[in-house]
Amino acid sequence: MEPPKFFFQEKYAKLGVRGNFMPLAAQPKNVELGDWLAHQAFEQFGNIENLVACISERDDKTGMPLCNPRGCPTMSAGRSHIYTWLNSNREPVKVPAYQYIGLVRRWIQGKLSDTRVFPTQPLKDSGAIYGSENVTDNIITMNSTGPTTPNGTGSALASRNWIGRSAGFPENFFTDIKTIFRQIFRIYAHIYHSHWVDPFWHITGSNPPSxxxxxxxxxFVHFITVAKLFGLLSEKDLEPMQPLIDIWVGNGSIPPDAAIGASAVTVLQ
Known part of the structure; x- marks a missing residue:
């Protein structure tokens, strides 16, 4: 039987900031949806990178990172949720959490730096507000969809529509966004279930006190507000962290419009 999870208790659901994240999550009126989702992908990836740095710190006693093969032999979020990676033969395999997280980070970096997926030269007046990152090596085994370039030409493309098309994004752009958010969620879920006590419970700051x-x-509540608002994660995806999400929905930390997926979108055909 698993030990109790402190982070599922309301007294430990407090936030380090006041207010809610709706102003940072809601799509601005003059920004195209594809551009806004691209911006969110870059922002949320930057946030999770900072948190991954915390669990990558080496323990003074063991000399090993806090997230290591011995302590985290699988990419898990509790005993009931174990995530696998697809190898080169498209077979699901269990890998240590640090390896899974490394593969995810490289895959996302590869997507964000691929100008076919996130074009760095937006169409005129598209209102693009995202950036790009340099990647030294993005050749990895991926567990997502295939190429993200539009297929078909001429009248075939003219008869179809998709999220982000007007800003120059490819046809599978929204699928890629959802995959990016799903993988970031898995990292959050692992951090909570395996590293909430060590290191996050022990980390303190003095300027300002935190x-x-x-x-x-x-x-995480910022991430979930965006994900739920635009329907980027399924109920099954959210299962490992649902009790904490329910607390935030109940106390309004996740605003009602986000909780009901007020801006949820579907891929247009």
Whole structure:
């Protein structure tokens, strides 16, 4: 039987910031949806990178990173949720959490730096507000969809529509966004279930006064507000963290419009 999860208790659901994240999540009136989702992908990836850095710190006693093969032999979020990676033969395999997270980070970096997926030269007046990152090596085994370039030409393309098309994004752009958010969620779920106590419970700051676990909560509630608002994660995806999400929905940390997926979108055909 698993030990109790402190982070599922309301007293540990506090945030390190006041207010809610709706102003940072809601699509601005003059920004195209594809551009806004691209911006969110870059922002949320930057946030999770900072948190991954915390669990990559080496323990003074063991000399090993806090997330290591011995302590985290699988990419898990509790005993009931174990995530696998597809190898080169498209077979699901269990890998240590640090390896899975490394593969995810490289895959996302590869997507964000691929100008075919996230074009760095937006169409005129598209209102693009995202950036790009340099990647030294993005050749990895992927567990997502195939190429993300539009297929078909001329009248065939003219008869179809998709999210982000007007801003120059490819046809599978929204699918890629959802995959990016799903993988970031899995990293959050692993961090909570395996590293909430060590290191986040022990992290403190003095300028301004803060604690690691409240800052972690702030990043995660921001992420979930965006994901739920635009329908980027399914109920099954959310299962490992649902009790905490329910607390935030109940106390309004996740605003009602986000909780009901007010801006949820579907791929247009």
């Amino acid at each position: 604690s690691g676990w409240t800052d972690l909560n702030s990043c």
